[in-house]
Amino acid sequence: xKLQAAWATDVGRVRGGNEDSLLIDEAxxxxxxxxxxxxxxGGEVASSTAVEAVRVSLAKxxxxxxxxxxxxxxxxxxxxxxxEVTGMGxxxxxxxxxxxxxxxxxxxxxxxxxxxxxxxxxKLTQDHSLVEDLVRAGRITPDQAEVHPQRxxxxxxxxxxxxxxxxxxxxxxxxxxxxxxxxxxxxxxVSERDVARIAGDTASPESAxxxxxxxxxxxxxxxxxxxxxxxxxxxxxxxxxxxxVAALDEPAxxxxxxxxxxxxxxxxxxxxxxxxxxxxxxxxxxxxPVVLIIAIGFFVVQRRATHxxxxxxxxGEVVIQRGVPGGIWGFDPEIVERTGLKVGTLTEGxxxxxxxxxxxxxxxxxxxxxxAVLESRRLPVEPTVPIPSTSVTTTTTPQPTSQPRxxxxxxxxxx
Ligand code: MG
Numbered sequence: 001x002k003l004q005a006a007w008a009t010d011v012g013r014v015r016g017g018n019e020d021s022l023l024i025d026e027a028x029x030x031x032x033x034x035x036x037x038x039x040x041x042g043g044e045v046a047s048s049t050a051v052e053a054v055r056v057s058l059a060k061x062x063x064x065x066x067x068x069x070x071x072x073x074x075x076x077x078x079x080x081x082x083x084e085v086t087g088m089g090x091x092x093x094x095x096x097x098x099x100x101x102x103x104x105x106x107x108x109x110x111x112x113x114x115x116x117x118x119x120x121x122x123k124l125t126q127d128h129s130l131v132e133d134l135v136r137a138g139r140i141t142p143d144q145a146e147v148h149p150q151r152x153x154x155x156x157x158x159x160x161x162x163x164x165x166x167x168x169x170x171x172x173x174x175x176x177x178x179x180x181x182x183x184x185x186x187x188x189x190v191s192e193r194d195v196a197r198i199a200g201d202t203a204s205p206e207s208a209x210x211x212x213x214x215x216x217x218x219x220x221x222x223x224x225x226x227x228x229x230x231x232x233x234x235x236x237x238x239x240x241x242x243x244x245v246a247a248l249d250e251p252a253x254x255x256x257x258x259x260x261x262x263x264x265x266x267x268x269x270x271x272x273x274x275x276x277x278x279x280x281x282x283x284x285x286x287x288x289p290v291v292l293i294i295a296i297g298f299f300v301v302q303r304r305a306t307h308x309x310x311x312x313x314x315x316g317e318v319v320i321q322r323g324v325p326g327g328i329w330g331f332d333p334e335i336v337e338r339t340g341l342k343v344g345t346l347t348e349g350x351x352x353x354x355x356x357x358x359x360x361x362x363x364x365x366x367x368x369x370x371x372a373v374l375e376s377r378r379l380p381v382e383p384t385v386p387i388p389s390t391s392v393t394t395t396t397t398p399q400p401t402s403q404p405r406x407x408x409x410x411x412x413x414x415x
Contacts, residue, residue, distance in 0.1 A: 001097060001100050001101065001173070001232065001233075001234055001235050001236060002232070002233040002234040003026075003029075003031075003097070003230045003231065003232060003233075004205055004230070004231040004233065005024065005026065005031060005205060005228065005229070005230050005231075006204065006205035006206035006208070006209045006228075006229045007022055007024055007031075007209055007226075007227065007228040007229070008206075008209040008210055008212075008213045008226070008227055009022055009213075009224070009225065009226040009227075010185075010213045010216075010217065010221070010224070010225045010226075011224055012185055012216070012217065012221035012222060012223055012224050012225055013217055013220060013221030013222070014220075014221060014222050014223070015223060015224055017044060018044070018224045019035065019036040019037065019043030019044045019046075019047060019224055020033065020034065020035050020036065020047060020183045020185070020224040020225075020226040021033075021034045021036065021044075021047035021048045021050070021051045021090075021226075022034075022051070022226060022228065023051040023054060023055060023094065024228070025055055025058070028055070028058045028059060028096075029096055029097040030054070030055070030058055030064075030094055030095070030096045031094070031095045031096075031181060031228050031230060032051065032054065032092060032093060032094035032095070032181065032228075033091075033092075033093050033111045033181045033182060033183050033226050033227075033228060034046075034047035034048075034050045034051055034090045034091060034092045034093075034111070034158075035047060035090060035091040035109065035110075035111050035183040035184060035185075035224070035226070036048075036050075036088065036089070036090040037088065037089055037090065037157070038085060038087055038088030038089060038159075039087075040084055040085070041084060041085060042079075042084070042085040042086075042087065042088030043088060043090070045078065045085045045088060046075050046078075046079075046085070046088035046089055046090040046158070046159050047090040049071070049074050049075050049078050049090075050068075050071040050072075050074070050075060050090050050092050050158050050159075051071075052074075053067070053070050053071035053073075053074035053075075054067045054068060054070070054071050054092070054094065056070075057070045057071075058096070064094055064096050064104060064106035064166075064168070065106050065166040065168055067094075067106070068092055068094065068106050068108060068158070068164070068166045069163070069164060069166060071092060071158055072158045072159060072161075072163070072164045075088065075089065075090065075158055075159035076159055076162070079159060088159055089157035089158055089159035089160045090109070090157060090158050090159060091108060091109025091110055091111040091154065091157055091158070091183070092106070092107070092108050092109060092111070092158055093105065093106075093107045093108075093109070093111040093112065093113055093125060093181055094106045094107070094181075095113060095179060095181055095228075095230065098170065099236070100235065100236025101172060101173065101235050101236045102170055102171060102172050102173065103170075103171045103173055103179065104168060104169070104170055104171070105124060105125060105167075105168065105169040105170075105171060106166050106167070106168055107125045107126075107166065107167045107168075107169065108128060108156050108157060108158055108164055108165075108166055108167070109127075109128055109154055109156060109157050109158070110127040110128060110129045110132075110152075110154045110184050111125075111181070111182065111183045111184065112124075112125050112127065112180075112181070112182055112184075112187055113125045113169075113179065113180065113181050114179070114180040114182075114192075114195070114199075115171065115173070115177055115178070115179055115180075116177070116178040116179075116180065116196060116199045116200060117174070117176075117177050117178075119196070119200050120196070121192055121195060121196035121199065121200075123192070124169055124171055125167065125169065126167065127154070128154055128155045128156035128157070128167075129151065129152075129153060129154045129155060130150055130151075130153040130154075130155060130349075131145040131148045131150065131151045131153075132145065133155065133353060133358060134148075134352060134353075136356075137352060137353065137355060137356045137358070138356070139352045139355075146191070151188070152184070152188075165362070173232045173235060174232065174235055175232060175233055175234070175235050176231075176232070176233070177231075177232040178199055178205070178208070178229060178230070178231050178232070179228075179229070179230040179231075179232065180195070180199060180208075180212075180227065180228070180229055180230075181227070181228040181230075182212070182225075182226060182227045182228070183223070183224060183225065183226040183227075184223060185216055185221075185222070185223035185224045185225035185226065186212055186213075186215075186216050186225050186226075186227055188222065188223060189215070189216040189219040189220055189221065189222060189223075189225075190212065190215045190216050190219055194215060195212065195215075198211045198212055198215055199212065199229070205229035205230065205231050206229075208227075208229045209227045209228070209229045212225075212227045212229075213225050213227060298329075301328055301329050301331070302329075302331065304324060304328070305323050305324055305327075305328050305329070305331030306322070306323075306331070307362055308322065308323060308324055308360050308361065308362065309321065309322050309336070309360070309361050309362075309363065309364045309366070309367035310323075310324070310325055310333070310357045310358060310359055310360045310361065310367060311354055311357065311358060311359045311367055311370045311371055311374070312325065312333075312354055312355075312356070312357035312358070313343045313351075313354045313355055314335055314338070316342060316343050316344060317338055317339065317340065317341065317342060317343065318339045318341040318342075318343055318346075318354055318371055318374060319335045319337065319338050319339060320335070320336055320337040320339065320364060320367045320368065320371065321333040321334060321335050321336060321357065322334055322336045322364075324360065325356055325357030325358070325360070326356075326357070333357070336364065337364065337368075339371050341371060341374065341375055345378050346374055346378055347377060347378065350374050350377070350378075354374070358370075
């Protein structure tokens with residue numbers, strides 16, 4: 001697989017400094033965007049610390065999820081020694097090459113990865129944000145989420161908790177696919193429809209990156225903007241087994257996040273279609289790892305269903321259930337603890353969150369912490385507008401700036 005990469009980052013039109021960081025290392029085959037947050041220098045320090053830690057881990061041969069978890073530790077370590085940056089955090093969305101036909105994404109926060117394929121833009125990552133939780137719970141529509149006043153509140157970031165869950169996505173790619181990685185400075189300002197149009201109308205990755213930055217600035221440039229564009233070419237043989245057009249009709253390619261820290265486990269979700277006769281023997285050989293991967297996938301799902309706890313509503317009482325909200329592959333969740341906390345006493349936002357189950361955790365103790373958080377931010381009298389106290393927000397006081405500073409570059413890699 002060949003990736004032609006271009007990237008650009010810009011302070012925008014409102015912020016005083018750029019707290020986004022980029023990781024571009026073609027030798028390691030990694031491309032990432034980190035969007036830092038935290039007062040004073042915090043955001044910039046958090047995102048650049050994360051980038052450096054991930055680079056070092058990958059260079060040691062560690063898988064991307066472990067590398068991102070070590071970035072989490074590095075930020076916390078850095079913050080503990082410096083009161084000026086205490087509480088800093090960052091998003092992290094990284095694309096690495098998995099093999100000759102697949103990319104692997106490691107993701108925490110609300111930066112995003114997309115694929116533009118045959119003119120259609122698909123989001124590959126799920127935001128860890130309050131509005132995404134509300135959309136998934138069916139409380140608001142995706143359109144309402146795009147303009148929601150609390151859309152910058154994120155529910156997961158590096159540097160906040162001692163351990164962080166990293167979402168992994170396996171993405172089979174084809175020739176002429178264009179991958180985008182971006183911070184919310186792009187997607188908050190430019191609609192996905194316009195991102196698709198601009199990314200589709202531009203020939204080179206470099207012109208795409210620059211045009212996207214310009215579009216965000218033309219729309220107001222309220223935040224730092226960072227874009228990585230990767231054009232995919234020379235995809236290897238494995239891709240011949242996968243119908244990329246069919247893949248477009250399916251939901252996002254989501255590997256279940258691992259409940260337990262461990263090695264990166266890829267899962268395959270594409271049916272093998274249109275296998276040429278001549279490749280039957282190769283297919284048979286390829287089938288062995290597929291069976292293994294499906295078995296591992298089943299194990300991961302089964303483990304997730306029995307090692308996940310979440311908070312929900314049962315008959316007006318906050319309860320802790322084991323399993324995955326809504327069940328998964330026949331594993332239905334069961335109530336393991338009643339808390340005595342009445343749902344009616346929660347803030348409006350929290351009532352919506354617990355309605356369909358939220359705060360999935362890998363231990364019952366962590367789920368109890370979620371209940372404690374709900375209890376702590378309960379309003380004593382009348383519920384008003386909910387602002388979760390444990391969430392991290394990217395909102396800062398806008399400061400005027402003289403000139404947008406833009407840097408961009410291009411290069412080609414052959415992993
Ligand atoms: Mg941002």
